[in-house]
Structure formats: structure tokens, C-alpha cells
Amino acid sequence: MVDLIEHTPEEKKKEPSALVLIVTLVVISLVGAGAGFGMSSMLLDPVGLSVSDPAPEKGKSAGAEGDGNVQEADETPQQPAIEVVDIPTITTNLADPDDAWIRMELALVFEGKADRVMADEIHQDILAYVRTLRLYNLRGGSGYQHLMDDLQERAAIRSKGHVRRVLVRALILE
Secondary structure (H helix, E strand, O other), rough: OOHHHHOOOOOOOOOOOHHHHHHHHHHHHHHHHHHHHHHHHHHOOOOOOOOOHHHHHHHHOOOOOOOOOOOOOOOOOOOEEEEEEEEEOEEEEEEEEOOOOOEEEEEEEEEOOOOHHHHHHHHHHHHHHHHOHHHHHHHHHHHHHHHHHHHHHHHHHHHHHOOHHHHHHHHEOO
């Protein structure tokens, strides 16, 4: 009796065709590209380039009918004046190892009129800070970013917010 029972071979599972796989990959790629483009256009949209009508100032009309006097509003916002000041080159040894040297050429971006005395004080602060650095603190991109953050913070504290940025013109480690 066992011989009479027929064994049916298992049906082969159908694998998705290559066309379905390609279409799926194309759809996923288009969705990803669209999402990336949308996010970049939202995040990288320059501020101040949007088109809008400026509100008339209080007490003034912006070209009201019948007065014959049309005042043109300045559409570009006034940017605060900035001044870039190069500070003297910093060349000193690091705290560890003793034979490691650093040379930095920096510039300070002041908001408004630059104060030379304040720039010299910031130079001395940066020199004192750099002498405490160790070589392993400066390794890699994250080490450089930490150095820049520390320099920005020291300059902002010393200048009470008048220094907008610290620019690195040259950085040499030996």
C-alpha cells in the first residue's frame, strides 16, 4: 500500500523576477533622492532672499494714494560692520610631548569697530591655552574641531561677544 501512495514533488517557489527587483530599487532611489533634495532645499535656503513686502514704518505710509510722495524702502537689511584683525603668529611648544611645536596664524572677526587692545589680550589668552595642549588632543578632525570651539569660546568670553569668529590662516604641528 505504501507503494500506491504517490509522492508529489514540492512545487518550486517562484522567485521575484529581476524586473520587479529593478523597479523596486528605482522607486526607492527616487524617494530617497526626493527626500534628500527636499531636506537640502529647506536647510540650505538662504535667509533673507524670500520675497515679501516690507511693512511700512509706524507713522509713515509706503506710497499711499494721493500723497504724491513715494518712499522707496531699502530692501536689504543692514548688516553690522565687521572688521578682520590679524593677530601676531603664535609659535610655542605643547605641554606634552616637550619637543612638539605648534605654529598658528590667526585672525579675529570683530563685529563693529575692532579693538586692538582686546585683540592683544585675546592673543595672550590663546597663547596661554595652546601651551596647555597635548599632541593627542589635536589628532584628527574632531581634535581640530575641539581646538576651534575652544578658541571661539575664549575669544567670545574675553571680548564679551564682540568677536564673531576666530579664523585659522595657518596651523603647523611639528
